[in-house]
Amino acid sequence: MKKWYNVLAILVTAAIVLGTFGMACEQKPAPAEPTGPITINIGLPMALSGTASPWGKIPTPFREAWIEIFNREGFQVNGKTYKLNLVQVDDENTAEGGAAAAKQLIYGDNCKFFAGHWTWNFSAIAAVTNPAKVIFVTRTGSPDALPASWGGAYDPKKMPYVVFGTPSQDEFTNWCYSIVDAYPNYKKLGILDSTVGKGGPGWVKVQADLDKAGIKWQSEWFTPGTTDFAPIITRFKEEGCDIVFVAGWIGEYMAFLKQRWEMGYKDMKVACSGPFVSIDMYKMVVGADALEGAIGAYEDNSKFKITKVNPKYIDMCQEALKIAAQKTGKPYEYTGEIKWVPAHTQILVQAMQKAGTVDDPDAIMNAIRGGTFDTVVGKWTMSGAETYGSAVNFGDTGALCIIKDGKEVYLSEHPMEPIP
Numbered sequence: 001m002k003k004w005y006n007v008l009a010i011l012v013t014a015a016i017v018l019g020t021f022g023m024a025c026e027q028k029p030a031p032a033e034p035t036g037p038i039t040i041n042i043g044l045p046m047a048l049s050g051t052a053s054p055w056g057k058i059p060t061p062f063r064e065a066w067i068e069i070f071n072r073e074g075f076q077v078n079g080k081t082y083k084l085n086l087v088q089v090d091d092e093n094t095a096e097g098g099a100a101a102a103k104q105l106i107y108g109d110n111c112k113f114f115a116g117h118w119t120w121n122f123s124a125i126a127a128v129t130n131p132a133k134v135i136f137v138t139r140t141g142s143p144d145a146l147p148a149s150w151g152g153a154y155d156p157k158k159m160p161y162v163v164f165g166t167p168s169q170d171e172f173t174n175w176c177y178s179i180v181d182a183y184p185n186y187k188k189l190g191i192l193d194s195t196v197g198k199g200g201p202g203w204v205k206v207q208a209d210l211d212k213a214g215i216k217w218q219s220e221w222f223t224p225g226t227t228d229f230a231p232i233i234t235r236f237k238e239e240g241c242d243i244v245f246v247a248g249w250i251g252e253y254m255a256f257l258k259q260r261w262e263m264g265y266k267d268m269k270v271a272c273s274g275p276f277v278s279i280d281m282y283k284m285v286v287g288a289d290a291l292e293g294a295i296g297a298y299e300d301n302s303k304f305k306i307t308k309v310n311p312k313y314i315d316m317c318q319e320a321l322k323i324a325a326q327k328t329g330k331p332y333e334y335t336g337e338i339k340w341v342p343a344h345t346q347i348l349v350q351a352m353q354k355a356g357t358v359d360d361p362d363a364i365m366n367a368i369r370g371g372t373f374d375t376v377v378g379k380w381t382m383s384g385a386e387t388y389g390s391a392v393n394f395g396d397t398g399a400l401c402i403i404k405d406g407k408e409v410y411l412s413e414h415p416m417e418p419i420p
Helices: 002-027 060-070 095-108 122-129 168-182 201-212 230-238 250-262 279-286 311-328 341-355 361-368
Strands: 038-046 075-077 080-090 135-139 162-166 189-194 217-222 243-246 269-272 295-297 372-375 378-381 400-404 407-412
Touching: 038 095, 038 341, 060 080, 060 311, 060 341, 075 341, 080 095, 080 341, 095 122, 122 135, 135 341, 135 361, 162 341, 168 189, 168 201, 168 243, 168 295, 168 400, 168 407, 189 230, 189 250, 201 217, 217 230, 230 250, 243 250, 250 269, 250 279, 311 341, 341 361, 341 372
Parallel strands: 038 080, 135 162, 189 217, 189 243, 243 269, 269 295
Antiparallel strands: 075 080, 295 400, 372 378, 400 407
16 A cells, blocks of 8 residues: 555646646747848859949949838748848958858858859859859859850859849840940941950850841950050951940940040940940040940830839839938939849749748759849840759840940840740
């Protein structure tokens, strides 16, 4: 009997202890859910020093304003609300600077995604982002960002987390089409680039596409550091080129623009494969008269005539331009950033929503490949499965502007077809 009494006492004691423990567990508050939006850091390796720094610094007020407007609503994934924090780090537009910036953004600033990148250090950054499974939204125009089959470094198997949010290589051909759309009675299109890319597979493809489209063209090449373009201008004139398209070299573009005017070829139209970052800077270097009629890329989505853009996105961009003007204390006219950080982040955000996760880069990349995204520069479907080895190449409006009375005015537009 005593034995059973001892057993009963042990059971009662155990029940009391377990009951007390259970009450304690019930009383212990559960971890608090975040009361506000959860922040996701987006990294931007950017030229903030050196000769390319104007193209990094001037768009910054607009970038910051657009993110600020976007965060008013944020976005939802699986019932949770998120907002974005854009972290810019100087990449010096060099390979060494790009690698250092990428490491700082990933391991120092905890960035899960990169967006808005355009500088000439794709390989150095991709070498850091891919092993870390950080999705890197960039452009195709840098020579080392071209597919390996074109002599570049991009390999979809070795770089599964790369997205070409801005198809710069394909844009160039598309802008040629847009120039011809604007001037169907042109005689011959002159194309000017540095000898760095001469004879490369990328140029071979551009030339083949122009031939297929029936566009008459003549290529000339300059050695890096060239300041006297008179001989090249003369050759273009002798070849009957009444329009010259300069491939991305802003300083050389301005020198060419100025010198063709000084040589008396004032009717020769000159375009550049990039937006006008500062009209005042161009006027100072080129001269107001020589700048008239200059042609450049155009990203003011409120002026597109063919590409359809969600009115909400147009309003966001226009408000961001106004906020940028207030922050800088002067008129803010640079619209070229619209297709970079805003469009790139919209691709990322919509892919997260489609994948139902903000943490699984493989699921997000699966949503990106071949996916359709509605952005500030229109709705496009990722393409390039055959050409790039993966359907991660976004579309483009192919829009151009012309300088009239010292201001950018819409010229033409040739929306890009999906590439194979």
